[in-house]
Amino acid sequence: MDIESRAVAPFFKNGFLVSSPATRAAIVIDPGDEVDELIELAEGKRLDVKAILLTHGHVDHVTGVTAARERWGVPIYLHPADRPLYDNAPAIGRMFGLEVDAPPPADHALADGDILVFGDLEVRIHHTPGHCPGGVCLELRGAGEQEPGADLIVGDTLFAGSIGRTDLPGGDTAMLLDSIRRVLFAFPAATRVHPGHGPSTTIAEERATNPFVADGV
Ligand SMILES: [Zn+2]
Numbered sequence: 001m002d003i004e005s006r007a008v009a010p011f012f013k014n015g016f017l018v019s020s021p022a023t024r025a026a027i028v029i030d031p032g033d034e035v036d037e038l039i040e041l042a043e044g045k046r047l048d049v050k051a052i053l054l055t056h057g058h059v060d061h062v063t064g065v066t067a068a069r070e071r072w073g074v075p076i077y078l079h080p081a082d083r084p085l086y087d088n089a090p091a092i093g094r095m096f097g098l099e100v101d102a103p104p105p106a107d108h109a110l111a112d113g114d115i116l117v118f119g120d121l122e123v124r125i126h127h128t129p130g131h132c133p134g135g136v137c138l139e140l141r142g143a144g145e146q147e148p149g150a151d152l153i154v155g156d157t158l159f160a161g162s163i164g165r166t167d168l169p170g171g172d173t174a175m176l177l178d179s180i181r182r183v184l185f186a187f188p189a190a191t192r193v194h195p196g197h198g199p200s201t202t203i204a205e206e207r208a209t210n211p212f213v214a215d216g217v
């Protein structure tokens with residue numbers, strides 16, 4: 001499985017392109033202002049993009065959804081608790097002084113425990129509220145694999161050395177800490193963690209050193 005990310009100003013939010021080298025099946029996660037780079041990357045590798053998945057509805061994670069949808073015509077997946085954030089992206093964008101087009105409506109409601117299969121890629125949905133009500137983490141597996149996925153796309157739930165902010169509407173610090181400890185820290189130590197901003201890390205690294213959630217904190 002190939003996992004590539006791109007990030008551009010002003011948010012430097014990571015947009016992901018996950019693909020299977022064997023079948024070229026692919027999914028796009030959180031397309032934002034870097035969407036043109038993701039499209040170019042996918043076209044260069046002649047990928048068969050099958051879906052747009054959103055870790056949550058914050059404006060920095062959705063500004064490229066319209067372009068991605070126009071390019072590939074594939075369904076959009078979002079947790080319903082973040083529909084208000086998603087549907088109000090233009091108004092929220094204006095609060096940050098940004099011109100944001102209304103994204104096309106989400107097609108599918110994600111729920112905790114969902115197992116989505118796109119070609120030979122499998123995505124398991126883990127609801128991890130706290131940064132926002134409808135935040136989810138995406139566990140990536142090869143289809144039919146029995147072992148827990150080696151890669152987690154965690155949106156703004158957990159960062160290398162930090163955690164998502166909880167001062168925005170719908171944020172809840174106790175809930176976020178519970179999501180990280182109960183859901184994410186249940187994964188094997190070697191699991192790779194791909195946050196919505198900044199570099200990738202591992203469950204082991206964050207359990208040992210993250211000042212907000214390390215074991216013993
Ligand atoms: Zn966010």
Ligand SMILES: [Zn+2]
Pocket residue numbers: 013058060061156196197
């Ligand atoms: Zn973000």
